[in-house]
Amino acid sequence: MGTSMLVAPPTFTLVAPALFLGNARAAGATELLQRSGITLCVNVSRLQPGPSAPGVAELRVPVFDDPHEDLLVHLEPTCAAMEAAVRAGGACLVYCKNGRSRSAAVCTAYLMRYRGLSLERAFQVGASGAGPAFEGGWASCSRHRCTRLCRAFGKRHPTTPEDLPEKPRDPSQAL
């Protein structure tokens, strides 16, 4: 048996400061959630279980992985809750079944809305931060409907200077 057989694949990964992306098994990794300082889980699914870690809130965005689902309508409240959790000193985990298109779309929207990144830069940051376990999904996301979704979101909610965090981050350094 090779050593690689003993290494479990990660259930979530840090894609930007205080922002984690994961799959449906992430919510069950109670100890890891707490050790990572995660205070808010965004569960972008109808069927996947929520976290049971004490003190960790769950925002469930009830959409199937289906282009006909309206994820856009949920992005602004979701991103606002995420930013408030981060500003309060916590961190967010965004997950769906596989940690691919739905959760990557929410992360991308958040990076655009509150970290001042363009759509293209948000995709780069996400794919780069996601690492081998998740970058494939992110790349897939960027090619498909998530691009249209996040572009529509960016038009509705352009980032303006007053939207930036109280201590503005330099994306090129912080990310």
Next chain:
Amino acid sequence: MGTSMLVAPPTFTLVAPALFLGNARAAGATELLQRSGITLCVNVSRLQPGPSAPGVAELRVPVFDDPHEDLLVHLEPTCAAMEAAVRAGGACLVYCKNGRSRSAAVCTAYLMRYRGLSLERAFQVGASGAGPAFEGGWASCSRHRCTRLCRAFGKRHPTTPEDLPEKPRDPSQAL
């Protein structure tokens, strides 16, 4: 059998514009949720079920009805999500098991944080809006630990002019 026997008690009620308070049965009232324009349910409990209405998101704040639970840490992200849902044209339902202290505390915090009300005025508005089905709980809430909780929240996050909605509301008229 008197006519009153045929009238089911309400599961939730409007306490301020776009803000509903309810008990654990509220989440199951799918048709009523949709008819009321509710887009975000805040479930202030560990055990009560979430909504299954299509398009309705759920923010679960996982606290028991126990003074030792830290509800304060969740108030800012919760209120931010609520305000974003309202600004997006939706409405929020906040509920716990009985629609009493936990959910009333969250409504009070929200009225202070985003509607510019003092703690005392928020309690008045809440108790008045709650009506017979819920005002008892609200009055109870105002006398007990929720007062300390919301006072602490108000000190951490004082409402400032730039925090007010883009179209400021006149509380005396709008509420």
